[in-house]
Amino acid sequence: MKCFEIQTYKDAAWHIDSVFDDADIALLEARRMDESRRYQIVRVVEETYDEASGATSCRVIFRGGRLAAEAKARRAAPAPPRPAAAPPASVGREPAHRGGRAPAAPQSQGLALPLAIGALIVVGGGAALFALHHLSRMQ
């Protein structure tokens, strides 16, 4: 024995809106409620009662509502384009910003780290040579 409950989600709880003994009518009404955009979430739950065992099983056969529609729209929307690399600074003009994003960092700042590493290698290497020379003289 089956029944089909249309349920809506409101105030952090599920509420039974209406109950039908026919899936087609329940789905028709649920789709109408979905299209009205008046409900956050609408679902149809199929309840099957096994008279032999006395057990009831449930499964969701329809899900809709404003939240589902919004999530679907987000999934379908194309990904926003990546911002283009900042063009070389032209005389007297700043590159235009789009969408409030910060402009790309100037290239001079990108060299700081390699230069620092290079300086460290030079200093470290020099110190190592000095130490070896001193040790050789002691022997």
Add this chain to the structure above:
Amino acid sequence: MDRAPDGTERTSTDDGLPDGIERRLVLRLLAHWRGLRGERAFPSFAALEPAAIADIWPHCFILEPAADGSGLVVGGVGDALDALFGRPLAGRPVAEIAAGSLPFMATGYVDEVLAKRAPVSHGGTFARRDGTRLLYRSILLPMSDDGATIYGLLGAMNCRHVVDG
């Protein structure tokens, strides 16, 4: 193709409703019930205006508490249902409606409505004594005076003859 017995009432499929309007009577009544309810759990009988559902009202009936508190009784029946049932039901206790009868198809699931605290619709096929079969759909909708306690039920039923072919 088999023909229906002579005298079988045939109903026109032209219901006069504009295109795009829901034709299922129980769904139209359900939509009306939701409009009456607003933000409350259930609407009140006082808010019910038969003139607003003039095309549905003849197919409606009301179940209300008996004066002695013994259960629900049929408070009123629309003209179309009176004709369909073939005998007046107003004033009759719901518990005395014969199981298996057409009125029982419309009123026999009151307990389910009270348990679910929501409108419930049942449908099916009913075999009449004259050999004709009816395809019916009914609905029971909970009503309340205070918006929270179920006081009575608004019901509706419509049918059409099934012609075996």
